[in-house]
Amino acid sequence: MTIRSQLVIFASVITLAGGALWLRAQEARGPVFRTRVDLVVLSFTVTDSKNKYITGLKPGDFKILEDGIGEKISTFAEGSNPPVQVNDDGSVRPLLADGTGAPKPGIDPRSDAFVGTNVFVLFDTSNFMYRGFVYAEDAIADFIRGLDRADSIAVYSFSRNLSRASDLTRERGDAIVGLRQAVAGDDTALYNSLLLTLRDASKVPGRKVVIVFSNGPDNASMVAPDDVRAVAEDEGIPIYVISTNEVNKDPISSSVFRRITARTGGKAYWAKTWQKQVEAFESIREDLGNSYTVTYYPAPNPNEGFRKISVEIVSDVGKKYRIHARPGYRPRT
């Protein structure tokens, strides 16, 4: 592969999921140049019949299909390991050395920019959460401490409005300081805030997930959960929800949580007690550490609507495994 094509892939990974290149410095004034790249990011986990994670699989073990059309994997990563570039023959090579020595304009030159996951925690501080507020903070703080060193974390809180308590950082202490500064609020605009969190997450290069910590009822959002889910689906951002309510107490919230997590490749947990919350976070952390992330450029496909994604394991033994991935996405128009 030529240096030029390496650069193309490097730039493409920066813009992951066809997202816009975020040139913060340019936002202040003057024209903003955006690059559209139809690169799809897909994260998934593989488990066996006992729900144990299967790790150590290689790019060649997977077949990715979009509406039944086979796709060629561009990059591949397992857990928090750095992604590798997948060659035409299925071999892999390190992705990050661009060979020129000079960083490209607007591209973060850090070699580990794409290592680990960017985790956005969205913490409900509305009055519905008043009683469990401090226990929730403890559980989130524990989760932050236990994240892989390569992961970055942002802590947002919300009630009627979103509050960016701590921007994306690898400094666990900063994130916890932000978390501990959260203030109890009033109304709950969960889906408005989730939307804004997804918008922030979509501007960040690399793999990202959003973890919502809430008890469910929303009384102030303007946007519908499924409109927000569509944004997550299209941006390739899995949503995890930890509900502090019991599953049967609020069936409407429960069914929505199930829907938005399943459709984006995340999971929903019902954890009323602190112990259950800790367990839920542990499970999410395991998901992050044991998941695979691939990127690919979709093959020509006339379907401009929802495209169904399926991930298969090529080998016979793999047929017994369960693959948990988002079911599809809607291409940008």
Place this chain on the structure above:
Amino acid sequence: MKVSSVAAVLLFFLTTLRGSDVVDRARQLEASGDVVSARTALAAAVEQAPGDVDALTEYAALLERYGDGDSRAAYTKAYEAIEKTGNRAKLAPVARELALLDLIAGDRAAALKHIEAYHAAGGTDWPNVAGWKTAEAASEARGVVYVPGPLRSFGRMAAIPVDTSPDELLPALARNVVTNGYQASHSNESLEQTEYLKLVHRYLSQARELEDLAGKDKVIRIESCDSANAGELLRIVGYRMRGGCGSEVVLETVNATRAFLTTDSGFPLAQLEQALRTNRPFTYDFHPSPVRVLYGPDYWLSEKEKQSGEFIDAFLSDPAMCRLYLGLSKLDAETAEELRKTIPMPRLKAYAHVLDFFGTMFEIRNGKAIVPGGARSASSWGELVGVSPDQGAAFFDKLIAKDDGWMASLFDALSRMNGPVKDYLTEPGRMKRFYMAIRGRVTSPGPARPVFRSNADMMLLTTRLRVDANGRAVIPGSLEVWKNLFINHPNGKYDGKLTKSAAGWKDPDDVVEALFALCRKSVENEPLKIFMAVSDVDRFRERPLEAATVDRLVRAYHVYGAQYSIFNDVPTVSDKTIVQFLDETESISRMKDPALRADTAGTMQALVALWQIFCLQGSIAPNQADAALAGVLAPFTQVHHDADLFEAGKAGSVLLLKTAGASDVSAPQERLLDLLAGTANPVDPDAHAQVVQEMNRILEAQRIISLTTLFQLDDHLQSLGHGGKIDPALINRLTSRISEIQLPRSSLTTVEKNAFAFGYWTEKHVETERKLNLRAAVERAGTDPEKIKEVRGLLAPFLRDTLVSYSYAHYAPPGAQVLYTNPLFVRGHDFIGVQGAYHTWKNTELFGTGWPSNGGGRLVGSLSGLPYALAEAEQNFLVPAQTQALIWGDLVPQLILSAKIPRWWDVTPAQMHWVGVHMRYARECMAEAAIDAETRKAFVEALGRHAYPARTLLIERLLESGDVPEAIERVTPAELYFAALRMERQQTNKGEADPVLADIRQLRAKHASEVSERAVSRAFGTPKPTLTNSYRPELLELRTFPTLMGYSSRIMAESWESNTLYWAGLADELHEPPAQLNVLIPVWTEKVVEHIFASHLEDWPALLRSLRQVGDDVRAQAKLQAGEAKAALQ
């Protein structure tokens, strides 16, 4: 200006001009509007010739005229250069300007030095300036108490902004206790504390424990993880250590109640945890915080309370004390002191609610009460109250105790006004008559009893009433119309007594009296709303409305009243067209098929909304407006089927485009967007293109079918009827777009769906569109003209959406998250609404907030309130910079509205500079007021027309003490502007030597029509849909309103006129072209909203702080860019 142009100017000046030539040339450049080049030239000239007195002076004056922060430094250089020459004539004006700028900068010593130099150089004004004493303000009447721990922690728990000063803390706390601290008890009639107040008490208790732990030096010190007091600290804050001391230690909750207080009050828990993990000392300053108490704590506490505990606990436990504290803190120091001395505290406490709501305008000067109407009305006030105003405090004592607050509310409403209407209302005979009407026979409950003031209607009436040149009230139409309304009351009875008395009405005063009488009722005051709406329609018309038209408008108001702003915005609409509009709306309302009715109403309203925008933006000339509206409406008479509707929509669109000057209508969507973005021929193509691009993005997100495509399809269908062939590409374009229209979010479960209350017809509208198979329909139709007409009718729902989407895109708030996320937001506009509620013509409302009731919020009703509803929908997407942002509600939509409805394409540089230079002149006047008593008197009088007495007096005292920066800090941009206008008119004797004043006069001489009161009001005013029934931007010179019951806080928000004036001044200072305001103001406004950190709805200083912070950020950014540009040049 581009760097290359600046360089060219620079080169030209440096190589060709010298000395006075530069000054002349710079003046010419400035006069031509090229301020940047003028400034660059002068800057270069003074750099090259540092001793050139003329260039230095001219440069300094130019900087001053544009409010540049470097002007003082420039004047200093000029001063030093002149000093060397010994030219006294040139030194005097420079020393004078410098003295004023010194004071504005807060440098009193330098100011004294320059005043002395000014006098030494022959300056004659400002004799006897000896210096200034420190402002004592109200501090002499205050004592101090302490709350435990840092103020910011207490503030967080008590919902008070962190930047509240010790002086302002107790009033803010009192307000929160009054409004949020107590609720009716479930078990008996007493009040019980709310959760908010319980938390404040619990916090105080915890803070006292921490204070004890902090010991004598009031600093919490934990030396190491295993220190003895570490455990005690953790117990107090409700946490414990998990894991042994060292890197594994983690703090976890052990007592949730205490832990909540700890975290919610902002205790540095994370830092404590970190210190324990690293085994380093933890220190936390826990000194108690001083809080100033009006008159000292002893005034407020009973003997028992003095013995038993802390002031703050007694304060929190007594809502009546808080109410009185709030009331007294709103008064000016002189008045409050008089009341305190004269009226015993228990009596004041008993009427604290009246004092709180209606005492703000009370003023006692030299022992006498200032009353509205002045000397002419004083004896009437004396008779009404029972005590002469000459008795000052005794007068107000009686006033607050009178009739449960009705008279005080009238006093308050009349005190807020200025001008001929005030003269009319305070005429002694009328005043008594109107008072009796508002008072009624049964006075209880009074207007100060509810949570918000219930005299909203009276405030509205007194603010918007019109009087003619003869001082008589203007009654639209004729007296008969209003008699008829009260006697026959077509939509329900108003008042039996008034119905009887109406038959005998002979005078306009009779109508006004009836309106006053209705103002006291707590029910919906429809007659007043009708009167206000119709008066506003009549207000700017060259010929008043005919009585028959008024009668029609009055009778139709109940259903169609929300539409009247259309006629108000465009006063050239004829009576005939108004009647035509009402006929049309009634005819649409009679349509039996709800789907066709919704599409017809939507299409017509969308076209009228476009017409309204084009008229407001000047794309349709006033003399063409009437014909255009009549032309748009006419085809709707013929609408019986979808095909007729499509025809009417298309004809209306083409007519609007042509009237607005778009000669080429082959690409109607592109032309429409050009016009919506301001004009078809923009003066600033970049700004214009940006606005168009933003609208296109919204249309794309909403999957809107282009008007161009729809019209092409229609033309094609018509051609098929004449034997043409099907164009598959064209049909596919529509089909492809239709496939992108998503289902309404029907993934809701049965339970969720059961929560639906309305929206059936909206869902049906979207479903119908999705199911359309145009190709099959065309094939079925063949060449049969009738069937082809039916096929054309299938496009009608799409045309409705397309036309409606233009208004949505035009008024889209900054960010527009809803429009970008919910692709059915425009299609989901519900023109039918709840059955039987006549939503079709009502104001736009936001329904379905909070997802369980709907698949996302949607807008219901007509398009008349669309801008506000969109802003309301978007406000919660703004991310506050501070975690506790309390000034939200109705204020933010109004701020967004003021940034989106007015457009500044036609604003001239002279108009923008006019505003900017006036605000600078006001600051200069304030500096001069610190030196000169006469100027101070004049300025304070001008300010008092808009500011409340308490603030006016405080500013006067600050000026007296020479603290000009503090005084300026307390004046709003609107007050600065209006005060400057007044001061300039009065200062006829001031010489042309003052560069700012000279600039104002030059602007007036050269651009009289551009800078007329009306033109500036139109250019930099704000829309006030509730107050004026219009979206036309206007400056009303209002004193900021309080929150009023019945209108939420919309009227209050509309009384804030400062933002646009401030932005105009800022843009002038930065030499931005006026067209850029169209792009900059929405962005700046969004930032202002995000930075507001207020404690209550009327916290205007918080808004002012945010405004200034954004302004400072913008200035800093501009300075940075200028530095970079300069570096690039070098």
